[in-house]
Amino acid sequence: MAATIKDVARMANLSIATVSKYINGGHVIDANRVAIEEAIRQLDYRVNTMARGLKTRRTKSIGVLIPSVRMIFCMDMISAIEDELSREDFSTLICDCQGRPEQEERKMAFLLEKQVDGVIMMPSSSSSVAARMALAAGIPLILVDRPLPDIAADSVLVDNMTLAKAATTELLRAGHQRIGVICGPEDIYTTKQRLSGYYEAYEADNTQVASDCISFSDYSLEGGYKSLEKLMSLTEPPTAVLATNYETTIGAIMAINRAGLRIPGDLSFVGFDGLDMSTLIKPELTMALQPVQQIGEQAAKLLLGRLTANNKSDSGKSSIYGSDADMIPKREIMLAGKLTQGSSIAKMKI
Amino acid sequence: MAATIKDVARMANLSIATVSKYINGGHVIDANRVAIEEAIRQLDYRVNTMARGLKTRRTKSIGVLIPSVRMIFCMDMISAIEDELSREDFSTLICDCQGRPEQEERKMAFLLEKQVDGVIMMPSSSSSVAARMALAAGIPLILVDRPLPDIAADSVLVDNMTLAKAATTELLRAGHQRIGVICGPEDIYTTKQRLSGYYEAYEADNTQVASDCISFSDYSLEGGYKSLEKLMSLTEPPTAVLATNYETTIGAIMAINRAGLRIPGDLSFVGFDGLDMSTLIKPELTMALQPVQQIGEQAAKLLLGRLTANNKSDSGKSSIYGSDADMIPKREIMLAGKLTQGSSIAKMKI
DNA sequence: ATAATAGCGCGAAACGTTTAGCTCTGTCAA
DNA sequence: TTGACAGAGCTAAACGTTTCGCGCTATTAT
Structure with missing residues (x-):
């Protein structure tokens, strides 16, 4: 036909x-x-892409494996990845593993079955099984947002520690001592990093951390809402709160409003991610922004780099165990976040 | 290797x-x-999927073309589609056209280039160019959420009119006369349908519509926030508000809280989509729920149906102009939404 | 005028499958 | 015992590309 x-x-x-x-x-x-x-x-x-692919041994498609399609962060990142890759005529296969490691393995198997040329992965847990599968299949793997111990792959990370430290410091400087922090799941890389930043800020300020003000959540809107309620119901509630992702930020603000608290009068607040929101809501929020766009872009570029490296080596003589691309040392790109200047932080009277 | x-x-x-x-x-x-x-x-x-595809003339991949990857509705739908299709070993290529018709055409061309076996599309506008391209390529097309005039394709829709009518009626019954409604873009199908429902409810109630209470937005969080501010700054503000998608619901609630209004004391409210939220937020919101999951599921099933129909006809003698699948009459699946019972509506004292 | 060279185009062999139609083997009924 | 038949496996031809290496033509240098 x-x-x-x-x-x-x-x-x-x-x-x-x-x-x-x-x-x-x-x-x-x-x-x-x-x-x-x-x-x-x-x-x-x-x-005919299939006939072509059969000859060239490339599908011109790459896989993206993320924990959940319902997190704005993931979607924004994917959007950037897709943008960058489609420019080079690559298609993107998106797999959502719903935060479950066994799903992650299943989806990775699916991607390999589909013979993607490479994979960009945001690990759902500290399990490296899925990552190993990609490596074993001999295709380039890029890790984003969270690294994996003992996996040698390129990675694109955000300097979460510095970012969280900056946000916390800002609150400490305003005189707050009991700063509530709404974290993600306890065992996740970004949670740990952001929490370290929080601790470091306290340490640098020579103030003692109010450890009852640390609340873990599942990074969801509901989680943020509940965490805030919990924090404010402490016998000695925090005078400031830091939310550490978009969903918990929205959830926390809803809870704050519901409780009839005013920002920054009754409670100082620093949010995370979601630039658009911060500019609109009154008062403008002070927010820690991750360069989401950039993460996706860099990840895509890194991957494209690996793919063309593979390409070139194919025409030359290549070693038995993998191509020349393996010779390129693994890169770790660390991106800096930044803090916006809003008016959601009030000075404490001393 | x-x-x-x-x-x-x-x-x-x-x-x-x-x-x-x-x-x-x-x-x-x-x-x-x-x-x-x-x-x-x-x-x-x-x-080797490519060698196989070359023989079977199928890629086992389908394209999903949506207006924006940042709308919860779209993502939830895609999630359901992906789930259903991956069960049958199909991969899903997701394309986001950022609401722009020319991007929609570009992305459709991309999908066809990639030789997807079929396309599920949520039209961004009333332009049917992209849809026609799929049809011309001879692959099955499923329209979701919004139909396209003069395009004969299967479609999966929600009975928006009835749903919006039910929500409005609920408010009218409670005695509200001036009901603010936060709509989407004026020329979009769902906006029109939901607005019709709003009108119909008024008509059935023999009440005159307060047309200054109708506010159009871009279906975004910011849009919802602004629309609510606008409605409440009318000389005679509405006593109840209906938001018509998830993002505007969140935005509106933020604005309501920011303005220090209480639900339902100062303002009655009905939201849209996002079950999870309604169960958490106090007071529980009365919400109009679309069966998002089902939409995706049905769309995927419809498509799989067409694909296997194509399959079968291939082994028999097929007519010159397309396969027997063309003989199957186009189906339009209309799904019903439902209204949750929250406590965000207060009776007006008469 | 002739040799060297560069630029284009061509034939043909792969790439890894699926599948139609054949052959072979063994079983069972007559 | 033989013929029919079913079940299992095999041969070989496609599917639509890319690419290597060769041949032809025309241009330039000698």
Whole structure:
């Protein structure tokens, strides 16, 4: 039904090889170029990706494996990845493992089955099984947001510690001593990092941490809401709160409002992620912003880099155990976040 | 590098054809089955999807084209679609056109280039160019959430009118006359339908619509926030408000809280989508719920149906202009929403 | 005028499957 | 005992590309 390169060649009175050459950016004389273009147009010819893939051993597709499709952070990141990759004509297979490691393995198997050329993965737990699978399949793997111990792969991270430290310091400077912090799940990398930042700020300020003000959640809107309620129901509630992702920020604000508390009058507040929100809500929130866009972009670029490296090595002689790409040392990109200046922090009277 | 079916055949001392037969569910005698399984395991063999696709003329992938990846509704739907399709070993290519029709066309071209077996599309506008492209390529197309005039394709819709009417009626029954409604963009199908429902409820109640209480937005959190502010700053503000999607619901609640209004004391409220939220927030919100999960599920099933129909017809003689699948009349699935019983509506004193 | 060279185009062999149609083996009914 | 038949496996031809290496033509240098 659909036209093949053979049809194009026939219509243009040329050989298949010549048409193929043209399609892949090769040079043909003008008259032929015109003939080919015309034939392609008339036949509505499209390259058969499978035939091509069979020859080139590439699917021109990459897999993205994330914990959940319901976190704004993930979606924004994916959006950036997709943008970058589609520019190079790569398609993106998105897999959501719902935070469960066994699903993560299943989905990774699925991606490998689909023969993606590479994988960008945001680990759901500290399990490295899925990551190992990709490595074993010999395709490039990029880790984002969270590294994995003992997995040698490129990674794109945010300097969460510094960011959380900056946010906490800001609150300490305003005179707050009991600062509530709404964290994610206790065993997750970003939670640990952000919490370290929180501790470090206290240490640098020579203040003692109010450890009852640390609340773990599941990074969800509901989690943020509940955490805030819990914090405010302490016998000695915090005078300031730091939420550590978008969903908990929204949830916390809802709870704050519901409780009739005013920001910053009754409670100082620093949120996380979601620039758009901070500019709109009154008073403008002081927020810790992750460079989400950049994370996705960098991850995609890193991956594309690996893929072309693979490409090149294929035409040369390649070692038995993997391509030259393996020779390129693993890179770890650490991106800096930043703190916006809102008016959601009030000075404590001393 | 990677093992092929040939390697498996060699190791199992069988022909390629036999191995292929086994892989595709055919029957082989027990001893051979064991040998094949062992060889596959040892070689870590995986079917080469491209070689297979080249023969079968299927990619086992489908495209999903949506207006924006940042709307919870879309993501939840995609999640359901993906779930359903991956069960059948289909992969899902997600394309976000950022609400722009020209992007929609570009992305559709991309999907066709990638030779997806079918497309599920939530139209971004009333333009049917992209839809036509899919149809012209001869692949099944399923429209979700919004139909397209003069496009004969299966569709999965929600009975928005009835749902919005029910929500409005609930408010009218409580004695409210000036009901603010936060709509989406004016020219979008769901906006029109939900607004019709709003009008119909008024009509059925023999009450005159307060047309200054109708506010259009872009369905975003910010939009909801602003719309609510606008409504409440009217000389005669509404006594109740209906938001018509998840994002505007969240935004509106934020604005309500910010303004120091109490629900339902100062303002009655009905939200839209996002079950999880309604159960948590106090007071529990009365909400209009779309069966998002079901939409995705139905769309996927409809598509799978078309694909297998195509399959079958291929082995028989098929007409020149498309397959027998074209003979199956286009189906329109209309799903019902439902209203939760919260306590965010207060009776007006008469 | 001739040799060297560069630029294009071509033939043909792969890539790893699926599948139609054949052969072979063994079983069972007559 | 033989013929029919079923079950299992095999051979070989496709599917639509890319790409290597060769041959042809025309241009330039000698």
